[in-house]
Amino acid sequence: MQGGRKIAVSGKGGVGKSTLAGALALLMARRGQKVLAIDADPDANLASALGLSHAQQCRIVPIAQQKALVEERTGAKVKQYGQMFKINPEVGDIAEKFAFVKDGVSLLVLGAVESGGGGCACPESVLLRALVQDVVLHKNESLVMDMEAGVEHLGRATARGVDVLVVVVEPGQRSIDCAHRVRRMAGEIGITDVRAVANKIASADDERFVREGLADLPLVGSIPFSQDILASDREGRSVLDSMSADLLQRFEDILKGVQT
Secondary structure (H helix, E strand, O other), X not given: OOOOOEEEEEOOOOOOHHHHHHHHHHHHHHOOOOEEEEEOOOOOOHHHHOOOOHHHHHOOOOXXXXXXXXXXXXXXXXXXXXXXXXXXXXXXXXXHHHOEEEOOEEEEEOOOOOOOOOOOOOHHHHHHHHHHHHHHHOOOOEEEEEOOOOOOOOOHHHHXXXXXXXXXXXXOXXXXXXXXXXXXXXXXOOOOOEEEEEEEEOOHHHXXXXXXXXXXXXXXXXXXXXXXXXXXXXXXXXXXXXXXHHHHHHHHHHHHHHHO
């Protein structure tokens, strides 16, 4: 099935992944696309970037914390070990039933799995992995996934459905190093189209530092350090609200860059 563009956004914590993911999702929705946004970062901020109020955010229960759903779909009790459970649970209806819709964007928050060790074979982890695979491979919507600083939610089977992985970087060496680690991890599971976006750029020196540090990692755009974005965050508005025409065009250009 030919579906919408599937975009994953990653990068070091605090670089502005949710800002970019939220902006891309909202811009795609404004163009009339059916958009599914997945917050796969345990430090979930995508709802805020989309402009959900505090009250609306409080109504969202991350999928990993929905005990009844996890137990129903996997056939296993949460936090009870040594059980048999379904490794291919039914997840096809979860996006439609549990997403929170805002300005044409359907948001699903995955949440963190509260168990020992990452990638554990526990019911919550199995359900989340199956859900990510379903929305990437089988849904017809355009998809924007806000990842943590890696590709943990994407397995080899899922990776073939991701059109592009965008790594957000800021003008700092740790951020640059993280971008190269993410690119390497992405390549290991079969994602070959990895591009970068520079954020919090305050000077020509900042942009030059990022370009030189990225080496052959393609840079599809840069976002200046912006008081508009900070104000939107403080005031609980979406990242696009009250944005200057110049800044909005920057995001439009980035969207064009990752959709071609």
